[in-house]
Amino acid sequence: MDIQTIKLRYGIIGNDPKLLLAINKAIQVAPTDLSILITGESGVGKDIFSRIIHENSLRKHAKQGRGLISVNCGAIPEGTIESELFGHVKGAFTGAEKNRKGYFEEADGGTIFLDEIGELPLSMQVKLLRVLENGEIIPVGSSTALKINVRIVAATNVDLVAAVRGGRFREDLYYRLQQISIYIPPLRERKDDIPLLFRKFSSDVAEKYHMPPIVLTDDGRQYLMNYPWYGNVRELKNVTEQISVVETARTINRDILQNYLNYVPEEKMPALFSPAAAGGNAPISDRELLLKALSMGQMISEMRNEINELRQAVTQLAQGLPLGGTPVVPARTAGQPSAYPIIEPSMMPGRTTDQPVDNTLHVIPPHQTIDQPEEEFQESEMVEDEPLALDEREKRAIRLALERHGGKRTLAAKDLHISERTLYRKIKEYGIN
Numbered sequence: 563m564d565i566q567t568i569k570l571r572y573g574i575i576g577n578d579p580k581l582l583l584a585i586n587k588a589i590q591v592a593p594t595d596l597s598i599l600i601t602g603e604s605g606v607g608k609d610i611f612s613r614i615i616h617e618n619s620l621r622k623h624a625k626q627g628r629g630l631i632s633v634n635c636g637a638i639p640e641g642t643i644e645s646e647l648f649g650h651v652k653g654a655f656t657g658a659e660k661n662r663k664g665y666f667e668e669a670d671g672g673t674i675f676l677d678e679i680g681e682l683p684l685s686m687q688v689k690l691l692r693v694l695e696n697g698e699i700i701p702v703g704s705s706t707a708l709k710i711n712v713r714i715v716a717a718t719n720v721d722l723v724a725a726v727r728g729g730r731f732r733e734d735l736y737y738r739l740q741q742i743s744i745y746i747p748p749l750r751e752r753k754d755d756i757p758l759l760f761r762k763f764s765s766d767v768a769e770k771y772h773m774p775p776i777v778l779t780d781d782g783r784q785y786l787m788n789y790p791w792y793g794n795v796r797e798l799k800n801v802t803e804q805i806s807v808v809e810t811a812r813t814i815n816r817d818i819l820q821n822y823l824n825y826v827p828e829e830k831m832p833a834l835f836s837p838a839a840a841g842g843n844a845p846i847s848d849r850e851l852l853l854k855a856l857s858m859g860q861m862i863s864e865m866r867n868e869i870n871e872l873r874q875a876v877t878q879l880a881q882g883l884p885l886g887g888t889p890v891v892p893a894r895t896a897g898q899p900s901a902y903p904i905i906e907p908s909m910m911p912g913r914t915t916d917q918p919v920d921n922t923l924h925v926i927p928p929h930q931t932i933d934q935p936e937e938e939f940q941e942s943e944m945v946e947d948e949p950l951a952l953d954e955r956e957k958r959a960i961r962l963a964l965e966r967h968g969g970k971r972t973l974a975a976k977d978l979h980i981s982e983r984t985l986y987r988k989i990k991e992y993g994i995n
Contacts, residue, residue, distance in 0.1 A: 578752030592618035599739045600717040602746035605794030608717040612675040631669040636681035654703025679716040687732045694738045749791040763802035781816040
């Protein structure tokens with residue numbers, strides 16, 4: 563089957579050389595039993611390539627099993643993923659009332675597509691390696707290995723090489739998975755395909771809802787081609803459908819597109835969220851999100867310390883004490899609601915009740931003293947200036963979040979802007995109680 567036939571059959575739009583290379587490689591390796599690793603950003607269509615590989619292989623005629631089974635590794639909780647993949651026997655755990663086949667056994671004789679393979683826990687990576695090397699699985703609660711014949715096609719939108727270096731992905735599993743590697747380019751690397759996709763999506767909407775299709779002006783076409791499209795084809799399709807339904811005008815220019823596309827130039831984006839800071843076009847890592855949360859926590863803590871120091875300085879000045887001295891808090895009189903002491907003129911050193919009181923507040927810079935040597939002044943809290951190692955900063959951010967939410971991991975993960983599974987893995991990795 564040639565490339566044009568594949569494009570028509572699977573609805574692939576575009577003529578970019580990188581895209582055509584990926585399609586051609588998928589066609590060539592489909593008849594083999596080699597493990598394949600598909601890489602590319604979210605929304606580029608990695609699942610379509612898994613179908614191309616399976617449906618152009620001999621495994622599509624398998625009599626047993628369910629042919630192609632797709633599994634999103636990032637969507638299965640860590641506590642149940644082994645049972646989901648390899649099955650379990652009756653009585654293996656609470657609620658296991660009967661034997662259950664896992665996805666691998668269901669796919670026996672066919673193909674299993676493991677999407678988001680980079681989210682697979684390390685404990686499961688070891689067991690997946692056993693499947694690749696020996697073709698065996700052991701259901702949960704069983705001591706008997708089952709032989710299976712399954713072809714593995716994996717996909718990821720994260721940099722597995724960086725994950726291997728960071729100890730989050732096994733090196734031996736990485737090399738076993740990528741016997742063949744297929745890279746699908748993001749939409750911004752195939753700009754000439756963007757107007758073609760826009761026209762296809764607008765025609766589909768027009769046909770479905772019986773309305774004239776929308777068309778682009780020259781400046782609108784140029785604006786679409788220069789937009790970064792971090793959501794790739796999925797984002798372009800959603801935007802096209804939204805404009806087709808909402809806009810009454812059928813000619814779409816740059817001004818209309820700007821109402822639907824929130825373009826932010828890289829130089830104006832926050833450092834942690836810019837594509838350059840995330841390593842080119844790679845998605846933001848959990849480490850960067852943790853560091854961002856930690857830096858925000860440190861900023862709040864420093865502001866709180868400065869407010870406390872200023873409040874203490876104001877109180878001491880009102881009492882006529884030098885900065886750094888111990889404030890004198892008079893006994894509160896009956897009916898006095900204020901939490902701050904009322905300073906009478908007779909309480910101020912060197913002043914009598916007959917002398918007028920100067921109510922003007924003289925603010926003195928925080929690190930100066932009144933007729934006092936500099937070494938006698940001590941800050942109420944010292945801020946550590948030495949930079950912490952990245953692991954220590956991550957550890958501190960996790961501890962702060964857990965303490966803030968009373969040990970509730972769901973709320974702590976939400977506070978840190980990471981998944982609960984990632985937080986659980988970090989807790990185990992750092993040995994946090």
